[in-house]
Amino acid sequence: MGEFDLIRRFFKDQSRPPLDAVPVGIGDDCAVINPTAGMQWLVSSDMLVEGRHFLSTVAPERLGHKALAVNLSDLAACGATPRAFTLALSLPRVDEAFLTGFSRGLFALAQAHGIELVGGDTTAGPLNICITVMGEAPRGQAILRSGACVGDDVYVSGTTLGDARLALEAFRGTVNLPGEDFTLARQAMECPQPRVALGQALRGLAHSAIDVSDGLVGDLGHILKASGLGARLEVDALPRSAVLRRQPMALQRKCGLAGGDDYELVFTAPAAVAAQLAAAAAASGTAITRIGRIEAEPGLRLFDAQGQTLDLGLSSFDHFKS
The missing domain is CATH 3.90.650.10 (PurM-like C-terminal domain)
Structure with missing residues (x-):
């Protein structure tokens, strides 16, 4: 399975249809996101490295959940409403069982919070997950x-x-x-x-x-x-x-x-x-x-x-x- 087949099968096909706030998501050089009037954007990134942030024994579904959860937690601390996220994923090999569980856990939490995957990157290498979340809060009301x-x-x-x-x-x-x-x-x-x-x-x-x-x-x-x-x-x-x-x-x-x-x-x-x-x-x-x-x-x-x-x-x- 090639890189683009991997993206389409496990990530793009599981995203929702384009929303008014995200007219262009996965599939172009950049996502296109419409900001909400009167809001400020809040952005945060977290990286999870195998052996440092999680054990190799963790179930893939739980790892997908946690990878997004730790990023959503940063938005929560600022009082923000989640809007979109990107995923950069380094994999030692294409493991379909791992990717099925990982994407299931990832998208279950994403859907629970109404947040859209809008892009990212995949490459071969040690297992490493980096998510960037984007959210918004009324202007001047972010908690710092x-x-x-x-x-x-x-x-x-x-x-x-x-x-x-x-x-x-x-x-x-x-x-x-x-x-x-x-x-x-x-x-x-x-x-x-x-x-x-x-x-x-x-x-x-x-x-x-x-x-x-x-x-x-x-x-x-x-x-x-x-x-x-x-x-x-x-x-x-x-x-x-x-x-x-x-x-x-x-x-x-x-x-x-x-x-x-x-x-x-x-x-x-x-x-x-x-x-x-x-x-x-x-x-x-x-x-x-x-x-x-x-x-x-x-x-x-x-x-x-x-x-x-x-x-x-x-x-x-x-x-x-x-």
């Missing part, structure tokens, strides 16, 4: 990292923070998880759910936001650095699944604070909008938990449930240090 204010409450979405890292530890052999616990943790690792609806609901309420891709302490640290502020983080308030709660406290804190691969949203908002945030969370079907407060003094300070300072020495994932 730099908007945190002193006195803001800090929230995180979801109920399984740290489960993805727990699954990784199980794969590494450092943790022994019973069958059902391993299944649930592995699902969190391989099938993250981008919080797109919550992100859109946070427009006009949240002052700042970021998605948790490399670990809570590091990603919240990006907000603090961009905003020139600090924060008090209540470590024992972090939402944890029953699976993670069955582990020793030291491991719970390590996974929840520095695990990464969660793709939940961390955001800050004034206390005055707490009721509106609760309503937004309920409307989007996503739990949120208050975990701290923004302070004027720079730096991130960790506290336990008794108000005692914690010095855990944790840091987030870094591709060139880890």
Whole structure:
């Protein structure tokens, strides 16, 4: 099977008919996209490399899902509505079973969020997936990292923070998880759910936001650095699944604070909008938990449930240090 047959069979033929917003998609030198009046475009790219971002044992359908999900999570953090994406795919060989599963997972999530594949590239080489997503938000309403204010409450979405890292530890052999616990943790690792609806609901309420891709302490640290502020983080308030709660406290804190691969949203908002945030969370079907407060003094300070300072020495994932 040649390159263009591969594109037509597994990607072009599974895209939807041209939409008003995308009159020209796959099949020309460039896609043609009609912007919406009064909107600003938001664009983000993420690369997934085998052995670095995912294990060779992952099911192709789950890999297709995750490849798009981690990109949609960036749009969610900015409060954007997804519109289109491109896919650059490097393959060691044409494996029809892999491509069938991969494209199925990819397009299932794309269709769930009304997003169109509009182009990309394929080549021979080590397995490597790079997706660029495009979305839009009303002019001036995108949620950025730099908007945190002193006195803001800090929230995180979801109920399984740290489960993805727990699954990784199980794969590494450092943790022994019973069958059902391993299944649930592995699902969190391989099938993250981008919080797109919550992100859109946070427009006009949240002052700042970021998605948790490399670990809570590091990603919240990006907000603090961009905003020139600090924060008090209540470590024992972090939402944890029953699976993670069955582990020793030291491991719970390590996974929840520095695990990464969660793709939940961390955001800050004034206390005055707490009721509106609760309503937004309920409307989007996503739990949120208050975990701290923004302070004027720079730096991130960790506290336990008794108000005692914690010095855990944790840091987030870094591709060139880890």
